[in-house]
Each structure stands twice: as structure tokens, then as C-alpha cells.
Amino acid sequence: MADTHIRASADALLRAPASARGPRDPAAIIRWTLLAMGAIVMVMPIVYMLSASFKYPYEMYNLNIIPKEPTAENYAYVLSDGRFYRWFANSFFVATCTTVSAVFFDALVGYALCKFRFRGRLIVFIAILSTLMIPTEMLVIPWYLMSRSFGWLDTYWGIMFPGMMTAFGTFLMKQFFETVPDDFLEAARIDGLNEFQIWWSVALPMVTPALSALAIFIFLGNWTAFIWPLIVTNSQELYTLPVGLTTFSVEQTVDWELIMTGAALATIPTLIVFLIFQRYIIRGIAMAGLKG
């Protein structure tokens, strides 16, 4: 089946390639060296950002990566007014709420569209799927007008409401629920569970890899979301990290070591999470991407 096939190939990503030639083959050595050089180039911007955040201004524009005189003063300065903590907390709160909501509802709708037989099922599915083609940028103006009339401007709810459900996630979950055999659900039905209980305690546990893949994808999307939070928030207390970082960087104008420290503060948490959950994240992205 197509779905088990996708999961298998996403899992296969985590194993080392099967057919690799011996390490002494000169072509393989050249290939590895070029790939390693490419990988170093890829992370260079991140490395220089981190390095600059530990430098004094006088050293800032040298090409050396390890500072001669490392300092934490930039971090102390950037964190001193407390705004970064606030923006970090805002981003975390907003991304967590939208992720929980979107994963819950996408799984609920995906399940209903996959496992229930009722009139109108196809229409609902096509209608939801068709919203994939509507770009956020088209909706921000009406959303803004809506938020203005309902008093949602400059509130957490205002930042969150557009992402509470996603068509992409619904489609992804519907595909994965196809892999859950109907016999299991039927057995639970005979045991006297109601449909919500069947969904929650029988079907959901069988698609946990898909749920975590979707959660990673949605969390990342909301964590880095920029244009809507920029439009809907006015006061700095409500800014998310990307919007706050823009404001902060514009304020600093020429103090590039402080801008780099701000950028590093916005990046380090994701890097740490990635290093811990690397396998899951890569597999999740591959799974979500292959389905999309």
C-alpha cells in the first residue's frame, strides 16, 4: 500500500545507505570531501552568527571564527530589557496552542472523512482540500478586517486563530488513517466504545508517527511565521520572536554584534531541539513532505 511504502522510505532515511563502495575508492573519497566541504559552507552563516555574538565590536569584522577575547556581554545587554524573554514566551505559547489545536482537529476531520460513510463526505473533503490553494497573503486583509471588528487585534487569539486547523494536516491524517484496518474499529464498537472513544483510544495510537510528524511541521511553521503576526500585533508585549527580532534589529542599526546576538537567541533554541530530536524531525519532515 502506498502509505506503508511512504513510511518505510521515510524510515529508510535513518539507515545508512546499503550500497556504498569501499572507503578506499578514490571516487568515493573525492565525493565525501566535496560533500563535507559543501556541508561546512551550508552551516557557515550560522557559525559566523554565533561567533559574532561572542565578539567585542573591535573584533567583529575580522574573518576569524574563534574570538580572541570571547565575551558574553552582548547576551547580557540584549537580554537586559527582558523583551526577548517575552517574545520567546509569546512564540512558544502561540506555536504550542496552534499545534495542539491543529493536530487534534486535523486528526479528527481526517478520521471522519476516512472512516465514516455519509452523504456529503466527498464535498466536505474537496472543499477542505481546495483551501490548500488559497494563499495566506490573500486572506490577511480580510482576517485583519475581521480581527478589527471582533476586537482580536493585538491579542494572542488574533495571532493564533488562522492556524487552528490546517487542510494539509487533514489530508495527511486522512491518508494515514487509511492504514488503520476497519476490523480494529469494529471490534472496539462491539466492545461498546462510542465513536469518539474509538478514535481517541484505538485509531489515534495507531498513527502516532504521523501525529508527531504533523506536530513538528506545524510547530515549525508557526514558530517562524512572520507576515500575519507582523500585521495583527501592535504592542511589543504581543510580538512573536520573528517580529520582535525585526524591530530589535532595526533599532540597533549599526551594532551588528548585537543584531547577531538577537539572531542567535532566536536560533539557538531550535538548534538545541534539533540536536536532541534529530532522527524524529528528519523522519517527520520526510513523511509529511512525501504525503503533501
Place this chain on the structure above:
Amino acid sequence: MKFYRNLSISQKQVVWAWGFLALPVLFYVVIRFYPTADAIVLSFQKWNMLGIRQWAGFDNYIKLYNDPVFWKVFRNTFVYLILGTPASLVISFAIAYHLDKVRFLHSTLRALYFLPFLTSTVAMAWVWRWFYQPVPIGLFNNFIASLGFQQIAFLNSTTNALPSILLPAIWAGLGFQIIIFMAGLRAIPTSFYEAARIDGVSNWTILREITLPLLKPTIVFLVVFSSISFLRIFDQVFNMTTNNPGGPLDSTKPLVLMIYQTAFSSFDMGYAAAQTVVLFSILLIVSLLQLYLMRDR
């Protein structure tokens, strides 16, 4: 409750189905369909956020057609797409193809390539902006100057600014595309390769005759995914040109930035809505093209 108990199993399922779907259907109608309709209606109206909306017929579209800035922006948007999509796909495929054959430190290399995808676009826009600064600030120009060459005006030049902004956008997306390509490559059954090897076919022919054709769904997906993201480019441009958004002389301004400025700086809501309808039409064509190409298979 008694009413429910008297229903047949399939009737109960219908009740449950709509119970599951009630809130989501409401959400999609109110937060997706109504705003879409509202944007289309607004594109035929004139409104500056004060007073009432007034019907304007096709005025906004006519204004758009006669607006030289719009055509410049339209061109820029497609330059982002036409340079960005092929470049990012070729680079990511080349890396994925070779990374797939490497065993030593495989997962470390893969992690390094993937890392930029997880960074915040805004943070990285500022990092690259720093790199692009003139001597003595920017790293690129410091490096170029230390080799004895003349420095390059990256973000201050009307010709160089767009590619300079595009480069970090390509860089940030590579990790994702590499992972998807590698997953696609792993999905090809090894028996195909074994058969080809027995026949003594060259690596180049295997790549052209087996790998690429079997990878078509992955390629179509990535072409559409990256096309859409380049057509919607905003974060990088906004952050790398904050002193003069879309500058110099609108040479880097994409459609989404024009929409943002028209709506939230000039408050010309009807005109901005007409621009969003144009964006929507372009993305719709790209999506339909994907459906068409996928059906072909």
C-alpha cells in the same frame, strides 16, 4: 437519547460524522471561504479603511494594469521563481544523489545540510544582510578586499540586490529538498539498479533512464512546493531592505511586499485586494499544473 438508541448503526455513524465535523466546517467557512470571497469582493471596491466601501467596478484592475510599479514587481516575482526553483532543485538533487551513496559520517553530513532549514528566516535575513555590507563591516566584501579585488555593492545595487536576497532563500530551503529527494531515492527498489548493473549500464544512464523517471512524483512535488514558496517570498526581502522595503528603486520588491505596503502603509484596501487576487490566480495556475502533471503518471 432514546432517539439516538433507535438509530441503525449506519445512521449513528452519520450523526457522529457531523458531530466530528461541525466545528471544523464552521472554521473552514468562516476563516477560509468567507475571507476568500471577501478579498475578491473587496478587489472590486474602493476603500481606505475609513467611511464605507464603494463599488469601483474594474477600476482597481485597470489601475494595476497601468501601474509601472506593478509590472516591475510582477517581473521581480517571476525572477525569484525562475532563478530560484531550478537552482535550488539542481543543487539539492546533486547533494541528495551523492549523499545517498556516502556511508562515513552520513547522518552528521545530513544534519549539517538540514540545519539551515530550521533557522528562523528573519534571523538569517539579518545574518546575510550583515555579510553583504560594504567594507569594513560586511564579511563578503572584507574577504574580497583582502584578496585585492574591488568590493561589490550587493544590496545597494539595482542589479545585484535581487540575487543577493534570493541566495539566502535558496540556502534556507535546500535542507528540506535534500531530505525529500533522499527519501524519494530510497523509495526506488534496489532491484532496478541491480538489473541495470548486471546489464553493465553506466552510472549516467542509470541516473537518466531509471532514477529520474522513477523520481518524477518527488520532482513534481518539489517543483511546485518551491515555486509556490518563491512566488510568495516576503520575509527575506522585508528584513534585508527595512530602510527602504523592496529597494533600491523597487528592484527587489515581490508581489507580497507590494500587497503588504498597499494594504498596511497606504491603506488602499481595494487595490491591495486586487493584487492578492492576481497572486491567487498565479498560484492557482501552478497548483493546477501540478494536478495535471501528476495525473499524467
